[in-house]
Amino acid sequence: MKEKKRILLSLFRKKSNMFLLGILFFLLFFMLVSVSIYNTSRDTISAIERTYGTSFSIGLTPDKNDMNQWEDRAIEGMDSPVRTYIGPNVDEAMVRRITEEVEGITDYEAGSRADVMLYEYELVPGYHAWSYNYFTTHEHHLPYDPEETKNMMYITYTYHTRNSCHFDQFYNGAFRLTQGRHITPDDAFKCIISENFAKRNHLKLGDTLKIDLHSLNVRAKYPIESLGSVETEIVGFFELTYQQTVTQYTEEIDILENWVITDNEAGRALDEIIGRPYYLSASQFFVENPAELDEVMEQVRQLDWIDWKYYELVKDDGLYSQAVKPLRTLKIIMAVCLVVIVTSGVLLLMLVILHSMKRRKREAGILMSLGITGKEIRKQFLGEHLALGLTAFFFALIVSLAVTPGIGNQIYGAVNKGGEQKVYTEKEIEAAIARGENSKVAEMSRNQRTGVEPPKELTTRVEVKTALLVFAMMLLIVYYSVNEAIKKTLKLEPIRVLSMIE
Structure with a gap:
């Protein structure tokens, strides 16, 4: 049976592939969103610094x-x-x-x-x-x-x-x-x-x-x-x-x-x-x-x-320091989220693939006994998982293109809450006078903008370079996970592999 046919049969027969597809989808989706928001906040900070710094x-x-x-x-x-x-x-x-x-x-x-x-x-x-x-x-x-x-x-x-x-x-x-x-x-x-x-x-x-x-x-x-x-x-x-x-x-x-x-x-x-x-x-x-x-x-x-x-x-930097403060906070949050998402996602992905490979030892042993080399078996398994990865990436990209601008603005709005200039009412000023806070009264009554205002909205888009970066990361993650899961099995003789099956 040819390699392509084996890959197609495996993809349609294995129920675990749907679970794996779901994990890859959510992993790639959150990576696309996180990297896009991170890059937008970084680029906005750079633009402000170029103008005012x-x-x-x-x-x-x-x-x-x-x-x-x-x-x-x-x-x-x-x-x-x-x-x-x-x-x-x-x-x-x-x-x-x-x-x-x-x-x-x-x-x-x-x-x-x-x-x-x-x-x-x-x-x-x-x-x-x-x-x-x-x-x-x-x-x-x-x-x-x-x-x-x-x-x-x-x-x-x-x-x-x-x-x-x-x-x-x-x-x-x-x-x-x-x-x-x-x-x-x-x-x-x-x-x-x-x-x-x-x-x-x-x-x-x-x-x-x-x-x-x-x-x-x-x-x-x-x-x-x-x-x-x-x-x-x-x-x-x-x-x-x-x-x-x-x-x-x-x-x-x-x-x-x-x-x-x-x-x-x-x-x-x-x-x-x-x-x-x-x-x-x-x-x-x-x-x-x-x-x-x-x-x-x-x-x-x-x-x-x-x-x-x-x-x-x-x-x-006093002119723009307050303007970039929420952007720097957002950048740190996205960096932490990205590390957590990638680390946990890769670990979960490896566990699922390892479990899947253990259940396919019999298949690997039979293929090896039929004279199919370890290189060809590795290529087949990589092909299967890369096909799942490509499918997951396609759907993750489509969804992220639609929802990333809204998610970026929602997170930025939460981080930048209260970042606008505070305008004090006469009642608030009179209350400060009653408390004897004369120095505070002088500042409250000015209501002057003292620096560059933070952007009201964050225009976040999934750029081509972001999509290519996440795609490359997906290839590396799948390649590494499959190789780590199957390398021990492929080093054994076919009879040894078959004897390990309970």
């Missing part, structure tokens, strides 16, 4: 015990002096020199931040507008006159940038430029404001925005006054890509639509009003390839003109 920063490491780095300064309106850092700092000349001397750095960002007052404009109202309106219409015993603190409702942040496209809120997608252009290194006294702020104040592109430096920058006492102003030209409008929930507890300075983005020349001019040196609070270096980040950082550390006692290099 290509920069590092240089920062200060002040020594609190080195008195040469600190100075006690008297602040008008305060009973005791304030300890102020006066040691080495980071300026744009330093950042530019590093960029020029280190190969691999493609660009840099340098900027700062200032508390300013937009005295002549209407801001999106928050806590201080509510506070002024309330205390001027209700009887209260306050240590100050509400008129003295009225200007708090005009205080906001200005962010000074070299390239506004690198500003965190644009970089993480919280801001979107809607009109005009970004700020560039060649700009001087230009600014970008929100569309909401522009509409409230009837401003358009090309108009002048007057920015005042307020007195709280140099003294801790009321009334709040302007120390001087800088005029900037509006070159762009932005809008938020998500809804920032603003309550009566949200300060105007924390309302994103009140922020102003300017160039470094405007920032330098604001500091010159009070004779303060213009130092950077943000200094980023960008590389093209994330894989080269560590190497480029090491080159910077080798620069001997930098006193590393005062400085440190830090990878800028």
Whole structure:
């Protein structure tokens, strides 16, 4: 009887083949799903890192015990002096020199931040507008006159940038430029404001925005006054890509639509009003390839003109670390599942095949006594099990193509549960106030997106390379299992095999 005919007869006669087919189907199905979800989470992490993980920063490491780095300064309106850092700092000349001397750095960002007052404009109202309106219409015993603190409702942040496209809120997608252009290194006294702020104040592109430096920058006492102003030209409008929930507890300075983005020349001019040196609070270096980040950082550390006692290099992963956290968790879960599934599946498969081979010793002995070689018998048994494997793989592939996207999203949704930004209600904030948790109240009332949001969904597909990988693993598993189950039998003489049958 020819080999092919023997294989077909064996496949149709053996009831255990259905059980074996079922085991192979579930093993291959779970392998296809697990590998697909694992690869999708890995590729999504890589894509996020390629987009947001290509920069590092240089920062200060002040020594609190080195008195040469600190100075006690008297602040008008305060009973005791304030300890102020006066040691080495980071300026744009330093950042530019590093960029020029280190190969691999493609660009840099340098900027700062200032508390300013937009005295002549209407801001999106928050806590201080509510506070002024309330205390001027209700009887209260306050240590100050509400008129003295009225200007708090005009205080906001200005962010000074070299390239506004690198500003965190644009970089993480919280801001979107809607009109005009970004700020560039060649700009001087230009600014970008929100569309909401522009509409409230009837401003358009090309108009002048007057920015005042307020007195709280140099003294801790009321009334709040302007120390001087800088005029900037509006070159762009932005809008938020998500809804920032603003309550009566949200300060105007924390309302994103009140922020102003300017160039470094405007920032330098604001500091010159009070004779303060213009130092950077943000200094980023960008590389093209994330894989080269560590190497480029090491080159910077080798620069001997930098006193590393005062400085440190830090990878800028804070922007996207929370976004990849659920993806990394999912990746680990799928890796563990894959190991468990493959290990348990292979062991079960081997036990079934071993049991099947024991029941077929008589068949093997008869075939050997008929002069059929061990190689041909092995080939027959391999052919039978590979036929089962191919059938199981075909059905597993069809089913996995249909259900893997849904399974991937279900598992990712469970892992990423609660990953979205928490928006606090006024009742929750008031409860925190009642508990005396003032620092927590400030954070709760901001409702700001601080980094890149995790993907809302995970688009999981069974790719060709995944199918080929699982197919190759199936071939190896079947080949190994059959060979291990039959090798001892084939080493014996036919008479010995037949004598072992009970």
